[in-house]
Amino acid sequence: MNEADPLQKMVVLGAGGWGTALAVTLAQTHAEVTLWARREALAAQLRESRINSAYLPDVSLPANVRITSDLSAAVEGADWAFLVVPSVGMSDLLSALPPQLGAVLCAKGLAPAGQRLSELATGLGFGRVAVLSGPNHAEEIGLGLPAATVVASKDAEFARTVQAHLMTPNLRVYTSSDVVGVELGGVLKNVVAVAAGLGDGLKLGDNARASVITRGLREMARYLASQGAQEDTVYGLSGLGDLVATATSRHSRNRAAGEALARGAAPEGGGKVVEGLRTARLLSAWARESGAELPIVQGVAAVAGGQLSPQEALSALMQREAKAEG
Numbered sequence: 001m002n003e004a005d006p007l008q009k010m011v012v013l014g015a016g017g018w019g020t021a022l023a024v025t026l027a028q029t030h031a032e033v034t035l036w037a038r039r040e041a042l043a044a045q046l047r048e049s050r051i052n053s054a055y056l057p058d059v060s061l062p063a064n065v066r067i068t069s070d071l072s073a074a075v076e077g078a079d080w081a082f083l084v085v086p087s088v089g090m091s092d093l094l095s096a097l098p099p100q101l102g103a104v105l106c107a108k109g110l111a112p113a114g115q116r117l118s119e120l121a122t123g124l125g126f127g128r129v130a131v132l133s134g135p136n137h138a139e140e141i142g143l144g145l146p147a148a149t150v151v152a153s154k155d156a157e158f159a160r161t162v163q164a165h166l167m168t169p170n171l172r173v174y175t176s177s178d179v180v181g182v183e184l185g186g187v188l189k190n191v192v193a194v195a196a197g198l199g200d201g202l203k204l205g206d207n208a209r210a211s212v213i214t215r216g217l218r219e220m221a222r223y224l225a226s227q228g229a230q231e232d233t234v235y236g237l238s239g240l241g242d243l244v245a246t247a248t249s250r251h252s253r254n255r256a257a258g259e260a261l262a263r264g265a266a267p268e269g270g271g272k273v274v275e276g277l278r279t280a281r282l283l284s285a286w287a288r289e290s291g292a293e294l295p296i297v298q299g300v301a302a303v304a305g306g307q308l309s310p311q312e313a314l315s316a317l318m319q320r321e322a323k324a325e326g
């Protein structure tokens with residue numbers, strides 16, 4: 001493994017829950033970490049209180065996390081950075097950065113036109129692109145609870161560099177060359193977690209949740225294969241691992257959004273990003289146009305869009321044609 005220089009400048013762009021947790025993690029092993037918040041009001045509040053009360057209230061920011069809302073100053077002198085804004089904001093952020101900067105994309109969603117974020121970054125001229133994905137709730141990583149994750153890049157050296165810098169005694173980082181598989185596992189699992197939340201909200205029970213997770217995994221595997229992912233990636237940390245974490249966790253905003261929908265409430269994440277709803281809409285439109293079958297994704301999109309009630313979506317799934325498992 002590459003040696004990680006503890007004096008190398010670590011940069012995290014995006015001060016929501018996940019950006020904050022990553023900054024706190026990197027601060028364990030580096031002299032200084034720069035955390036960029038888009039809004040100066042949030043940056044000032046973080047500098048003052050050292051607590052991100054809106055996005056990660058139970059975690060304190062150590063003194064070696066430097067907070068700024070000046071993007072150019074944040075990346076000055078850095079070789080690469082973690083990009084941790086919601087996927088809808090990734091295009092603006094990438095466009096404001098020099099493409100020589102290595103980009104570690106940490107969002108779990110698609111760009112507005114439906115592209116993968118790594119495609120977006122490559123299209124904007126970024127040469128070193130990696131994606132980070134795995135069962136990593138910010139609430140737990142921020143507290144230093146043990147977890148594992150994956151960094152995938154076509155540039156094996158870049159993936160190993162990120163791995164070396166992000167590893168701590170409580171965060172085990174694996175590398176992968178399957179960017180498509182790792183990236184899309186994190187994207188799709190959010191939608192299946194919304195479906196699991198819908199089932200929880202309707203009080204359908206443990207069997208129903210396990211069925212949604214398992215059939216959801218199969219749907220993820222089919223979609224990932226259609227996009228060129230390696231066959232086994234979906235069964236790793238960024239696929240099955242993150243699906244289980246998100247579909248069963250009390251921390252998950254996607255699962256909670258499903259529960260809210262089942263109650264007939266607005267599926268808002270209390271100001272926090274809920275990627276699965278946007279992803280369901282984008283992938284459902286893609287499935288309609290391409291004739292692909294993504295029944296759970298399409299059911300979630302129909303409920304979120306108000307075309308079907310949760311009960312109607314459930315009936316539609318249960319009454320699909322009888323067939324062999326596969």
Ligand SMILES: NC(=O)c1ccc[n+]([C@@H]2O[C@H](COP(=O)([O-])OP(=O)(O)OC[C@H]3O[C@@H](n4cnc5c(N)ncnc54)[C@H](O)[C@@H]3O)[C@@H](O)[C@H]2O)c1
Pocket residue numbers: 014015016017018019038055084085086087088089090092093106107108109136137138139271272273275
């Ligand atoms: N929270 C987690 O546990 C977790 C873990 C892994 C990955 N992720 C992914 O990381 C991404 C960010 O999630 P989060 O949990 O940090 O979100 P969050 O809702 O906690 O915070 C989002 C942050 O981004 C800012 N923001 C919103 N729109 C923006 C834009 N257009 N440009 C720049 N900044 C913008 C917000 O002001 C806020 O500071 C999501 O794609 C999410 O799926 C989250």
Ligand SMILES: O=P(O)(O)OC[C@H](O)CO
Pocket residue numbers: 108134135136137138190193242245246251252253254255273274275
């Ligand atoms: O809170 P969620 O549902 O956005 O999930 C957070 C992370 O993706 C879990 O790995």
